Amino acid sequence: MRINDNFLELEDNYLFSTIAKKVANYQKNNPDKKIIKLGIGDVTRPIVPKVVEAIKKASDEMGTEEGFRGYGPEQGYDFLRNTIVKNDYKDLNIEPDEIFVSDGAKCDCGNIVDIIGNDNKIAITNPVYPVYLDTNIMAGRKGNIIYLPVLEENNFVPELPKEKVDIIYLCFPNNPTGTGITKNDLKKFVDYARENKSIILYDAAYEAYITEENIPHSIYEIEGAKEVAIEFKSYSKTAGFTGLRCAYVVIPKCLKGYKENGEEVALNPLWNRRTCTKFNGVSYVTQKGAEATYSEEGREQIEENIKYYKENARIIKEGLEDAGYTTFGGVNSPYVWLKLPEGVKSWDFFDKLLTEANVVGTPGVGFGPSGEGYFRLTGFGTKENTLEAIERIKSMKK
Ligand SMILES: Cc1ncc(COP(=O)(O)O)c(C=O)c1O
Numbered sequence: 001m002r003i004n005d006n007f008l009e010l011e012d013n014y015l016f017s018t019i020a021k022k023v024a025n026y027q028k029n030n031p032d033k034k035i036i037k038l039g040i041g042d043v044t045r046p047i048v049p050k051v052v053e054a055i056k057k058a059s060d061e062m063g064t065e066e067g068f069r070g071y072g073p074e075q076g077y078d079f080l081r082n083t084i085v086k087n088d089y090k091d092l093n094i095e096p097d098e099i100f101v102s103d104g105a106k107c108d109c110g111n112i113v114d115i116i117g118n119d120n121k122i123a124i125t126n127p128v129y130p131v132y133l134d135t136n137i138m139a140g141r142k143g144n145i146i147y148l149p150v151l152e153e154n155n156f157v158p159e160l161p162k163e164k165v166d167i168i169y170l171c172f173p174n175n176p177t178g179t180g181i182t183k184n185d186l187k188k189f190v191d192y193a194r195e196n197k198s199i200i201l202y203d204a205a206y207e208a209y210i211t212e213e214n215i216p217h218s219i220y221e222i223e224g225a226k227e228v229a230i231e232f233k234s235y236s237k238t239a240g241f242t243g244l245r246c247a248y249v250v251i252p253k254c255l256k257g258y259k260e261n262g263e264e265v266a267l268n269p270l271w272n273r274r275t276c277t278k279f280n281g282v283s284y285v286t287q288k289g290a291e292a293t294y295s296e297e298g299r300e301q302i303e304e305n306i307k308y309y310k311e312n313a314r315i316i317k318e319g320l321e322d323a324g325y326t327t328f329g330g331v332n333s334p335y336v337w338l339k340l341p342e343g344v345k346s347w348d349f350f351d352k353l354l355t356e357a358n359v360v361g362t363p364g365v366g367f368g369p370s371g372e373g374y375f376r377l378t379g380f381g382t383k384e385n386t387l388e389a390i391e392r393i394k395s396m397k398k
Contacts, residue, residue, distance in 0.1 A: 006140045017367035020398040023207050026354055035354070037219040038316065038377045039362040040177070045308060047289070048301035051239060054292035058285040070280040075272065076101025076248065080287045080295030084248060087294045088233065098252050098268060100275055101282050101290075103245040105205045105234035109169075110135040111278070112159035112201060112230065114248070115257075115270045118144075125150045125158050127176055127374075129203065132169040139184045149370040150177060152339065156328060157185045160192050168193065168332070170219075171203035172209060175233060176327020176367045176376045177337040178313070187221050193228035199267075200229040204245075204324040208238040208306050210332045226252040230246045230267070237334070239293045239302045243299065246282055246290045309334045312386040313379030319390030320377075324398060332381040337364070341398060 001395045019039060027035060047055075061067030075081070078290060081096040102108050109131050116179070118140055122130050127149040147160035155181035161168070168189060172181040192202050202219040210217055231250040235241035251271045255296060256264040282290075292298045317330035320338055330336035338361075340349050346363030353359050353375075362375030 004138070006138050006142070009137050010134055013083055014367075015362070019360065019362065022350070022354065023360055028356075033358045035358045035360060036189050036381065036385045036392075037360045038381055038386065038389050039360045040241050040378055040380045042361075042380060043305075043309070044235060044380055044382065045239050045240055046291075046306040047244065048298060048305065050239065050295055050298035050301050051289045051292045052067075054298075055244075055285055055289045058288035062285065069284045072284055072287070072325075074276045074279050074281045075099075076282065077287050080142045080291050081388075083291050083294050089218065089220065089250075091250060092218060093226070094220060094250060094252065095367065096105050098250055099248050100251065100271060101246065101248045102279070102288060103230045103247070103286075104236065105249075105280050106131055107248060108232050108249040109201070109203060110381065111274070112271075112277075113139045113141075114274050115267060117257075118168060120144060121146065121164065123148050123158075123165040123168045124163045125169065125171070125174075125344065126369065127364060127371030128169070129171055129175045130367070132171075132201070132203075145367075147370075150174070150179075151370060152328070155179075156337075157181055160188060164196050166196075166198050166199075167201060168198060168200045169203070169204070173206040173215070173333035174329070174335075175206065175333075175337060176332035176362070176364065176371065178331075178335030179337070180210060180212065180332035182214045183198075183216050183222060184214075186216055186219065186309075188208040190219070190222045190225045190228060193226055199255070199257065201232070205232065206237055206333050206335075207233045208302075209310060209334055211310070212332055217330050220250070220252075227254050227256070228351050230255065235290050235293060238306070239290070239298075241290070242287075242303060244286055245287060309379040311379070312381060315383070315386050316377050316379060316392055319394060323394045330379070334375045336379070338375040338377060340373050340375055344373065346372055346375055353393070353396070357389070357396045359389045359392055 081099045084099050085096050113135050122145045150156045156177045207217050216297045219225045234247035251268045253268045313330040313334050316336045317327050320327050326339040329338040346365040350363045362376040364371030
């Protein structure tokens with residue numbers, strides 16, 4: 001069989017394996033040192049009681065004659081799609097059949113390339129969550145990608161593409177920089193997409209961490225976005241579902257792409273067709289768990305966890321600034337993006353932090369060349385460890 005040669009075009013991503021190797025090696029040679037990991041991109045707090053209760057109840061139902069369910073609707077059960085619309089899209093005129101429940105935003109962001117024609121020009125920010133880039137390379141579009149740098153100079157909001165692009169990937173609040181986008185800045189992208197008949201793929205996986213007023217929770221808060229944007233959301237970082245797996249994608253029915261002859265085609269039925277062909281739905285039990293995150297008690301409980309991670313991010317940010325570092329992010333996000341002193345490379349700082357403070361973070365360059373000179377720390381650790389890590393960094397020579 002002939003392989004898909006596009007896979008050979010992918011660059012090996014050694015980021016997390018290199019980190020793991022360096023940490024293991026250091027620990028082996030220094031067994032008495034307590035290493036604190038602030039590089040972690042996974043949640044650590046347990047699933048909240050209200051969600052556990054809903055999952056248990058749904059499991060019990062599945063064990064009864066009346067409550068047993070086999071294949072569910074590929075797009076998600078109505079009870080969850082309706083609840084999403086009522087809560088996450090209140091006043092935004094999104095309809096339940098515009099929501100597709102899935103097993104993760106990673107899969108959704110990756111699978112969406114199925115409905116995108118191969119000749120499209122794609123704009124991807126840099127540094128970036130690597131899924132957008134790699135899935136387009138796998139689909140054979142390596143030569144069609146342009147990069148939009150997100151840097152201190154542009155306040156971590158990319159400039160509009162100088163040339164016409166067909167697809168723009170945006171992720172806000174951003175991983176890895178932890179920065180948000182204001183409604184005004186996002187509107188510029190929506191206007192660009194409308195003028196250029198482009199589509200924005202908007203990853204809002206960290207939406208629950210937004211604290212500031214003028215940062216939109218959904219791209220559909222921007223006028224006209226429904227005609228040009230697909231939105232990805234996830235329960236992973238919102239409700240600790242990284243192991244349970246549940247997310248959703250929003251594809252408004254008015255969103256159109258074009259045939260070669262210029263004729264319009266609605267994207268919602270295309271995605272529906274793709275979903276029904278390649279996916280058999282998220283388990284009933286998991287969807288019941290996701291539904292419980294919207295109950296009054298569930299919401300209070302998941303907000304406690306988010307507050308916990310945000311407090312850690314605050315401790316990191318303020319601690320680093322006290323120590324004389326410049327930081328970005330960490331206000332509307334669990335991620336803090338540390339600017340390294342002039343001339344210091346991301347991997348050199350990684351080694352210094354590991355050996356001098358016994359703290360692990362993530363080198364910015366691992367998310368793309370524009371991340372060089374930066375370093376990502378996350379609020380997903382325990383509060384005790386976060387406090388200790390910051391004290392150690394403060395007492396480290398700069
Ligand atoms: C920007 C971004 N999008 C999507 C995801 C994946 O989310 P999920 O767990 O729903 O697949 C992540 C996970 O780290 C992420 O950082």
